[in-house]
Amino acid sequence: MNDPAIRALLYPLFTEGVYIEELPTGGSRADIVHVTEQFMHCYEIKGAGDTMQRVINQLGHYMRVYDFVTFVVTERHVPRLMPLLPEWVGVMVATSEGLITHRAAGYNSAVERTALGGLLMVDELRQFMLARGLRGVSTMQRREVLHIMRHAHNIPVSHWARYTRERLTARLPVRTQKRAERKALRESQPPREPWRKTIKRIKRRKRPRGLP
Template sequence: MNDRDIRAALRVHLESTTERGAIIRDELGLCLGDTRVDIAVIGGTLAGFEIKSDRDRLDRLPGQIDRYSRVLDFATLVCGPRHQTKASTLLPSWWGIWVAEEQDGAITFQPMRDASRNPAPDPYTVAQLLWRDEAMAALRERDLHRGMSSATRFRLWERMADTMSITDIQQTVHAAIMARPDWQVCS
């Protein structure tokens, strides 16, 4: 059972259990593409699933934890049985852990710990999920756009982080992603 096998089974599982209208996206870039979530589910929240098969090493996991924790509302590590003990010592308590097991040729997922809401997302890093025009529209809707017409996306994200609550930023990001015409919605 490798990463590709787990990913395919996880995607099928998420498609059958995710609320209608949500987006399931492979390889969602976070932190300006510095890292990618294996599978993201975007709807009313942003949930990310990181896959570590028994063939993988966990040496990149601490950096992934740091970056995912800046952005995601919910995060879950989906790992092979070999990693479950070590992973539970590395992950923050709000992260979920699912163990992927192969039985009779099928991969199943056993929740070891359910994910809970991220207690401290970073407003600026969450805002980075917005395209420049989406960030400008969000500021314009709130009459926070004055003096920003030629500002870079970095300055727009900064203005959002300085003037909007994290909840408003998250809701804005989720709505913008859901409205992107080329991103597939679950039916």
């Protein structure tokens, strides 16, 4: 079972809130993030053709941001995946008959404020801080704002998390529209030549005259 087929099984689960696909998170992209007023739940998909090579790196990014994390995989991946995950990370198995919960996700208590800041635009960070009495941030660069955020212990992480959920939800219509525009632009352009053929043609051009 491939990625699109697994996504199709997940969509009906999101009966409240919104879901965001391919959300940049640290150095990874979360396949699907379900955002409600109460939590953010990250779903990472591993289809039949995927490997487990990036699991540790991806989890390192996701556990700093999301309240719940679940890996959705085909059955053949389960034996190799389970030893890589802490007990609070959920695992679902995608089959031809639907999704089976192998292990339900537990609550993640390791969310970090600066990692949450990575999901927000710098103007959103500034607005949040100004509204809570942190002066002088309106002209700061992103790096400086995140430094202030890291040390703003008078603002609970839960407040940052709630604001992040609100902003992601509010931004979704714009994000969806931009993705649709990019897709339409790609589809309007002529198909690209396979990269192997392109490389061969370049090599052929560079071949010195007189050589076969």
